Amino acid sequence: xxxxxxxxxxxxxxxxxxxxxxxxxxxxxxxxxxxxxxxxxxxxxxxxxxxxxxxxxxxxxxxxxxxxxxxxxxxxxxxxxxxxxxxxxxxxxxxxxxxxxxxxxxxxxxxxxxxxxxxxxxxxxxxxxxxxxxxxxxxxxxxxxxxxxxxxxxxxxxxxxxxxxxxxxxxxxxxxxxxxxxxxxxxxxxxxxxxxxxxxxxxxxxxxxxxxxxxxxx
Numbered sequence: 001x002x003x004x005x006x007x008x009x010x011x012x013x014x015x016x017x018x019x020x021x022x023x024x025x026x027x028x029x030x031x032x033x034x035x036x037x038x039x040x041x042x043x044x045x046x047x048x049x050x051x052x053x054x055x056x057x058x059x060x061x062x063x064x065x066x067x068x069x070x071x072x073x074x075x076x077x078x079x080x081x082x083x084x085x086x087x088x089x090x091x092x093x094x095x096x097x098x099x100x101x102x103x104x105x106x107x108x109x110x111x112x113x114x115x116x117x118x119x120x121x122x123x124x125x126x127x128x129x130x131x132x133x134x135x136x137x138x139x140x141x142x143x144x145x146x147x148x149x150x151x152x153x154x155x156x157x158x159x160x161x162x163x164x165x166x167x168x169x170x171x172x173x174x175x176x177x178x179x180x181x182x183x184x185x186x187x188x189x190x191x192x193x194x195x196x197x198x199x200x201x202x203x204x205x206x207x208x209x210x211x212x213x214x215x216x217x218x
Contacts, residue, residue: 062086177192
């Protein structure tokens with residue numbers, strides 16, 4: 001806008017009072033229109049809220065499917081479609097959050113961007129858990145305990161939940177599994193090792209959420 005006003009002076013080869021007044025009026029009109037447009041565009045909180053709710057529902061569904069498929073010996077039909085859909089939803093939500101952040105007129109609030117980044121980190125962990133569930137070829141009795149934990153996480157899933165209680169449940173399960181007798185064969189050993197790694201990934205999933213909540217409470 002400044003360049004346009006300067007160009008007017010250069011083209012007129014004058015700095016007369018009427019021209020200056022005209023340029024001031026143009027500046028005020030342009031600034032006012034720009035502010036009004038920015039105020040209209042700056043925040044689409046309801047749009048982001050809907051996209052974020054959709055992401056949350058998808059994650060709950062993924063956890064529910066994981067708890068069910070973990071107990072199935074034949075996992076050939078367990079596809080990553082839900083994870084692909086989650087990535088697409090996260091991309092849409094991230095675009096909306098970025099637009100909201102860039103269009104903010106006064107204070108820049110990074111909550112939406114941070115929230116989507118947290119969910120993206122969790123989605124990568126969920127992808128790893130999915131791949132490990134797919135790789136289990138036998139079902140030791142410990143699989144039921146891990147499946148129940150995943151089910152409990154899904155049922156206790158809430159946006160403002162710090163996951164402290166879930167982390168305590170997970171640590172108790174870790175201690176319980178360590179007290180079990182050693183595997184009787186190689187296949188069971190490999191399956192239990194995968195289950196143990198799934199628990200570690202699940203703990204990472206919960207810690208990501210806890211750190212985000214605690215950071216934004218401060």
